[in-house]
Amino acid sequence: MGQKPRAYLSDSNAAKLSAISDEISNWKSSHRITATENQLLRHDLVLAVNRIANISGTYGHHRSILSGGALKDLKLSQSIFSLGNSEGHQVRLGKAEDLAQEITADLVYLDPPYKKRQYAANYHLLETVAVGDKPETHGVSGLRDWWPQYSDFCSKLKIHDALAAIVNGVEAPRIMMSYSEDGLISQQDMIESLSRFGEVKLHEFPHVRFRSNASALKRDLKEFVFEVVR
Incomplete structure (x- = not known):
């Protein structure tokens, strides 16, 4: 028996997410956008996914039935930047x-x-969106390999x-x-x-x-x- 589909997102939102993420990767690899622009677009995509994810707090597992915000469409919103106090910051x-x-x-x-719950495991889907890769997943929850980020x-x-x-x-x-x-x-x-x-x-x-x-x-x-x- 195969793995049941994981319902972190609706089918339509999952398809949109995949298409948008692939297009961002294509733009980056073809040098149509800079590394900074790639990071900004993925930042906006992470926020968009989090608004319509079918979860109850973290991505340790998904709800069994699509409900609430998960029934809405995935929509990107443009980041708005303040021009004040923009000098001397480092990330x-x-x-x-x-x-x-x-x-x-x-x-x-x-x-x-402050708890034993590892962030990297409980936000694995957002990590995949941010990185833009297609990792192997494991277990019922579909976790990516998060051990390198163990805290x-x-x-x-x-x-x-x-x-x-x-x-x-x-x-x-x-x-x-x-x-x-x-x-x-x-x-x-x-x-x-x-x-x-x-x-x-x-x-x-x-x-x-x-x-x-x-x-x-x-x-x-x-x-x-x-x-x-x-």
Whole structure:
């Protein structure tokens, strides 16, 4: 028995997505667009797909029946840019642990994963749209090979070393990191871990939990911002 069709998108939207992605790739390979223009078009395509995906929060799996926004047509919307304050920005792509030594700033803000759920696995379809490739897929959910993007922040055993690599690597007198009461590491353990690098201040904020279904978990929780002053 073969694999059932995966219903992340309606048939018509899946066909549109494939056609648009292929055309962008053709334009890039024929030098009709630059690398930056390719990235911008794929950025817009990612946003368009996310608006009509048949999911309940992430792409770990799809709904069994097409419903809601998934019944709408895929439509691209043009990105609008502000011309103000457009000088001196830099964007880097890679693991924060590897890029940290390239960063010099007055303030560094970190927003790492805080659960064991790997982002790369749970947003695999958007990764494929962004990259523009046609990878082999595996399992019921049709995951691409996401292991090269594995995050150590999703492991209780590896998170402290990953955090140390970033904090020791960056040149910044102040570092702020957001985390959650729901995180793998408790508030006290995180304070102890960060205290290796400087004085730690804790800021707490009430937050409403995201729930994609009728979860029994409590609705309200605390979000933390840990501030490290060196």
